[in-house]
Amino acid sequence: MFYESTKEEPVYPIRTAAKILNISVHTIRMYEKENLIIPFKKSTNHRLFSKSDIDRINCIRSAINNSKISINGIKTIYAMMPCWELMNCAKIDQNNCSAYLDHHGPCWANKGENTKCASKNCRDCSVYKDYWDCGSIKKFIKTKLKSI
Amino acid sequence: MFYESTKEEPVYPIRTAAKILNISVHTIRMYEKENLIIPFKKSTNHRLFSKSDIDRINCIRSAINNSKISINGIKTIYAMMPCWELMNCAKIDQNNCSAYLDHHGPCWANKGENTKCASKNCRDCSVYKDYWDCGSIKKFIKTKLKSI
DNA sequence: TAAAGTTGGTATTTATAAATATCAACTTTT
């Protein structure tokens, strides 16, 4: 019952989401292909979007249209997020993980085969859910560095 | 004498730099206007570029042309650099400094009026000189977090 | 079971970022 009332509940089919966002269905699917979003998928492979997904996509569109950051730019900014700190990854995992080593995309597009993330659903991960704008990513870095 | 031999020595007039980089003079000036580069300026306001400047501009062009990151994207990535850590800024300076608070451009485009950076020439600062690609910025974050 | 909606794919359009061209005034060099 609690879950039902959260912003995370996947409720909107893609067409409804597109209408809310005032964009085309295919634009949303492009964002998925580019690894900017991870929609919920039903067993039949149909996508469902939550209120939080709508917020997230609105943020992406603002980055593109207002801040004039390209999609590849957004992916690179996502790559700056110190996911290994949030997830408390072991040193050995870090060096097996292209999310740690690389800087071309978000961790959920890069996760290593043998890390603790490999078996997880990134849609439910805090790195994905809570850090999708530049401000919150920089804020995370600040907070972590403050504890040195 | 030692200085004369470094990569930092400003030696190329803008036209020469443009020829080396195989771009137009105005493209270089646009990068400066966008705060991606800080050319050395003679007393007559004419620009001079060092070997290091050439490397830096080549890196910027690769980000634009190969990685497909827009100029505003590059500026936002620069904004992720924890300059306050490298500079050991006082807490009080941090909260007066838009480089710390903002995330729309590099610190040298944002430095606060009353911080220790205000009177410095950013061209000579390590933040500007040593952290101009995504790899080195992420690496800095990694290294700093490791010492927690 | 008919209507409405979704899937992945390719092809096309559109919007605009990035780069270039042009300009008169000024500076440096030889």
Added chain:
DNA sequence: AAAAGTTGATATTTATAAATACCAACTTTA
């Protein structure tokens, strides 16, 4: 003092990222 180069500013071109349109096959809904 003439030639070469630079300055900032505006206007224009070009390259392409972002978004849209279209498609046949499949799924859901009522």
